[in-house]
Amino acid sequence: MKQVMLYSVFNRFWHWMQAILIIILAITGMEVHGNFNIFGFEDAVAIHNFSAWSLLILIAFAIFWHITTGQWRQYIPTSKMLTEMLEYYLIGIFRNAPHPTKKSELSKLNPLQRLTYLFIKILALPVQIVTGALYYYYNNLVAADSAFANLEWIAVVHTISSYSLIMFIIIHVYLTTTGHTLTSNIKAMITGWEEIDE
């Protein structure tokens, strides 16, 4: 075992900020959707918008970081070991089988993570950003006589996509407990240091 600095300062900052913002967006978004009443509709909208803009700025920095550090390569999908990963989560994990993949500075993500995170980056988040913008600037759509000027459909797509993100967070948080110890993955995402098999 050796200690490796796996997650740089920006990597961690980005990760946790994104987590906080998405959770705030989920809660306020559900309130705007009418599921419950916590902040009141007006404040919920205000917080939702502020968080959305914050997330956009964060994403802009993150894209810059991914490109300049080459970290974008972490998300190149691969089918290698993909079925092994699935088998591990469905069977091996209960039998104390070894993790099929090893973390390294060059490959921090297992093939399932690669696919999931890529999906979030190129589909779920862009869909949220685009439908969110269409939602908020709906009046301009109408003024421009746009074919997309249908608030109901915009809202439905935005909502479905948000449910999938919430689902991701639940499973993601659970899977952090599947490291060497229950908390080792979370500790690594806080300190940056992770113990890796040599």
Added chain:
Amino acid sequence: MKQSFLTTSLVLMLLLGTQGFATTADHTKFEILQQEFKSGPEVTKACLSCHTEASMQIHATKHWTWDVTSHQDQNLGKRHVINNFCIGTQGNEPRCTSCHTGFGWKDDTFDFTSEERVDCLVCHDKTGTYKKFPTKAGDPVLKDTKFKTKMFKGVDLAYVAQNVGETSRETCGACHFYGGGGDGVKHGDLDGSLLKPTRQLDVHMGVDGENFSCSQCHSTDEHSISGSRYDPLAIDHHGIDLPAPDLTSSTCESCHGLSPHVNIPKYNDHVDKVACQTCHIPFMAVERPTKMWWDWSKAGKFDENGKHLKLKDERGFVTYMTAKGEFVWEQNIKPEYKWFNGNNKFVLPGDPIDDSKVVVINPYEGSYDDTEARIWPVKVHRGKQIYDSKNKTFVVPKLFGKKGSGAYWKDFDWDKAIRTNAEEFNFEYSGEFGFVETEMNWALNHMVQPKEQAVTCNECHSRDGRLAGLAGFYLPGRDSWSWLDILGKLMILGSIFGVLVHGSIRFVAGRRRDS
């Protein structure tokens, strides 16, 4: 926009600044007004000796003609329309015309070309002592006269004539606050509380605020007053009308412009579909109750001694009268909300009605897809009123008159009350009558409360909010697809359940291995 509102405010301040200052004419000094007037028309004659065009101007207004051709080419105005309060003016003139801006309209023979029959004083009295007697066809009484239990003091016409000036809340309110037969009966947003309102009740008229008179918004040109219920402007595309008023409208936008919310621009995204009044008049009949239900079919019951019945609710408001039937009053209540594009075609006497359901006398036209329509707050007055149950038409019964004249209020015979009017006004009556349930829409415009009191976002953007009854559009917070929310619940609860199961198996398997 802030700029234009400032400009408007400045212009208004200048206009306001002229109020209450001495004019160039002191009417007490006019010799022609220093005489003992014996009738209203004598006063008017004196007025006309200087204000030569005044009566002719009045003759052109609906305050005089009670006859309006609407933008939908209907003959409206009080002479033609019916409502579900006192039904109609025909045959009831001497009572109804106590709110006519003239003297002596007691029947069909009234001369609408007469200049001296115009009543100048009813609008221009500054003394507060001029009152038209309720049953004298618009004439005041010169000697103290009792009406029911109320004493009407004899009017000193010379004193009033020498103290004339601009219209006021008192003069406009004398009729418009008391329409339907009493304080606040008709409108829900106009009643005696506006004579001296607080800013809290009416941000424009509040004596501790802007202190507007009615004519501040209802600007006039040649005695024609802007604003109309027959030709309402449901959406104002023009905006600021000052400093050159276009005199066609007295809308909120005339002063506030088309995008009035400076601090929270998102509010401006609503103004194409939501009238200002909808958010800014959160409650109606705030300080005094308004009539919400009037059932004429219950009229005509007497007590065991054959005397008129009069019942009151706990607030002292009349809930039953032998002459008028049953009433329900409500105070400080939420309005109803309707799409409205300014078209409200009236069902007029003689028009066919469907008596199998509630008849809407002036249905509001409009929908989400109609770019001229907005959501409006409305007082809906409901009731049951008389109709010809064979011809299926509304009829105007004669209510007011002497005993034996056929007037229902004296003879208590509905058939005779309709027949008398049918003969005099030449309308068809089958001889069969009944009572049909009706609804009438009264859009709210007044009692605009301070912005802190405005309807909050939640009150509409929620599952069962104020706009729960409006269809045809997606309202965030109110609407959702049920399958979408089921799917969402499945996704969220399913993943929580999944990880719990997965975690439990891990836990149990781990325990087994350890042992």
